[in-house]
Amino acid sequence: MNMIELLKEVGRGKRGARDLNYAEAEVAAELIMTGSATPAQMGAFFTAERIKMESVDELEAFVNVCRKYSHRFPMQGGIDFAGPYDGRKSSFMATFATAFLLASNGIPVTMHGSTPLPPKWGVTLPLLLQEMGVTSADMTHETAIHAAKQTGVLFVVSEQWCAPLRELRPIREELGLRTVLNTTEKLMDYGSSPYIVFGVFHNTVFDKTAKVMQKLNYRRALIVQGSEGSEDLFIDRPTRTYLFANGEVSLQVIDPEMYGLDSVVPEHNWTPAEQLRVSEEVLQGTAPTAFSNQVLLNGAVRLFVAGRVDSIEEGLYTCKPLLENGRAWELYCHWREAMLSKEIKTGVGTSETRSRL
Template identity: 60%
Template sequence: MFTNLLKEVGRGKRGARDLSYDEALLAADSILEMKATPAQIGAFFVAERIKMESVEEIEAFVAVCRKHAYRAPIQEGLDCAGPYDGRKKTFFATFPAAFLLASAGLPVTLHGMPSLPPKWGITLHDLLREAGIDPGGLSRGQITKAAEGTGVLYVPAEEWCPPLKALRSIRVELDMRTVLNTAEKLIDYSYSPYLTFGVYHNTVFERMAKLANNLKYRKALIVQGAEGSEDLFIERPTRTYFVEEGESRLHIVDPDAYGLETALPDVVWTPAVQLRVSEAVLQGRGHLAFVNQVLLNAAVRLQLAGKVESVEEGLYTCKALLDDGAAWELYRKWQNVMRSEGVLSLPN
């Protein structure tokens, strides 16, 4: 059966066709359960990459990933779905923003894994390791305890969805983007009603908006952000798609409209620098560009989830939480709970 499906997507640019949702379910099941051979799986990924995955095909892969993942309604909040292949040239604003949002009463789910192709950038896993936490060594109970105490849930995706770990070697050998690069970000480990999802090209806005609707998120913000992430730019406007109740519309978020547009300093990013800048922002003493970027992203996400009426109100709320130390205190609490298991040698 898998061979027949492979032939349908692998007939070349002109002859290939999109699979139906049911056919894509069969293909995804064969791949995630490793019923297909590594050669067949690799061929399918390449064929889909050439053809370009349809919404129904991605949705099917999301459904099968979810079936094989540990998912629990730990908290009702916002899922931040950024690229698992990481960052090379930009600040991980979503990391400190998560603690700012949680301190404002909006629980946040983050998730990731060790770096992947095609970017091979710095990941959230790397930031946690710099903070003295071994994300792969944490039990579900420990992770859940940290989330229940702080509102920030970090999911090591390969541990909570084991087929992703089983497929890593094939993805590394291919060294290219596959359908999993999208599907793995939408597993939604905590049944979040709100989603912010990063894309690299604006040509996929409509497809991803349709996918977010099909997956029944209450509201979603599709962001053409920094390095394909869910992070809004601070030095220029960002193109986004706002999705709600089957409707979607283009929305430009311009930092200059809020007096926040700021030139970015030249930074050579390493995991240590990412963590240092994140912690400086949470302490209210970071570079203005990165403080403003975190404030803008947090304010827009608070508005998305209905916690504030406007971005301006969100900015006021978030600035106060940075100034009074609430976000930093919450981060330190989360860090201490996460360090009590899966501990690495702490940085100096």
Template identity: 60%
Template structure:
């Protein structure tokens, strides 16, 4: 580990990128905790200063995948990869959107953990707790069974990839982004061919598009969304990068072009407020901005996953799922399947 630290820790000008083979060995040393906490922290900081290369990111993703439980409960699904450090200022559109997509026949994988740095925001874990689900306590078999019945898989990442849980104390002490903030979102627990992936800075578009091509996703959409999430904005255009079988191109998504632009109301977001707004969308009585944001994201994701021939068709499909109550029914079935495990105890 010391030899690799010397290479990546020589400063902005002197540091060099590790090869894929070197990066993989470093990742394995870190994930197995054979490296010391001091070495792990130093490596994470040095990589952040240097900026991780595509080969280094790929090595950490593949090392995490090798250490994780990865079961394919459904085929041809979409993985929604948002930041594990959560939200503070924006609506979690991906959550409600997932049940619209599942109702339309597109299997969805969501994943996350308790809040992490640097944002320390509200996470899916926090939201699930509001509706009586403690995902860390659920057996994998229960989560996979619910996915097979409803089309929604939720993965508690630190249980399905144990090294992430073991490294949490070091990440909390550092209090900053590390290479794991990217790698943990790409473990691909259900081996989905389609991916929607959130980023904060558009400067990483090219690097991530090359990484996703290397990881062999059929199609992916990289989104510079709300708080670095995979959610398209509804009150302004969103920069995205579409990756399609090895080619990548920039697209700006305008909600106004689809008649969906709407001002977003100010909210004091808590986990309970996120669930309240999500359920309102699925019931059909939410604020227009939140409903429109779910519709916009659902339409683009249906198109990304080749379930519809156009974004316009995706909008009609998503609206039908909400208006006919199918999205709410999908949510209620999934929620009750998982929550009953705690009621029966």
């Protein structure tokens, strides 16, 4: 089957189009990821899928094909933070500081992203690293693996780890639309993690996303209708989530007021510099209460998702000392030093590092 035949199926308009089965979607993904389809065909496919909306089989096929063309570095027993690659414009990126909070408790964490993409064109994780002084040329998978071995935090710039995503950027920028890749890239699982927190914008996709998680064999997954479609729970109001665990899915509304954490969020102009500054203040214990509370709540919930605690309350009791005693800040400083290192060590690390990963 070629791309023209596939386009005839998905491109018949909202009423006439049909979902591709897994095998058909796998062919489409291969043609796109290998550059065998023409730019016009790729653009037509992405647009048709945007109108029709992707099915579970189509998403699963695209994820599996994309993973095939990617580097991976297993983070044993780790958790994946899967946020929007089009970034943030109006909310604090709590997930960044939360990564070091969890890693300081011994849980390997994978964060990933790219420079800004449509439709939002917001602040993304790699822009925070640039504020730290880590240039685009320094964000190689060798550097990321070196830092992960040292600290348990794997930071992936997707277009360094998956070349097809880099090649597809011009088409995505020209279209300016959300495409099937906006979901696919968040499920690349560069760290081979059994646990994931995954951000969505609309609660209408909860059920479909949960089915995808099940097909991708995650042990536990939390689907979060978070700030700006991210995986971050709100701190000034309840957050709707779907928990996938033990083969079952349950709707859970997480209310910060139940834990004494509800806070009024101060207004900020969220540039990359501000995102990094406030994240570092949280880890140092000097940030406004709302941002510290947001990181604590997200840390506690993610400890629960990763099976390290039996409740969110227990997670909060676990997380608070890690901020107060400086362990999370110390680990962040160690990770930052490793990411800035020009001499990448190729050894397997210390016994402590091996036991963590």
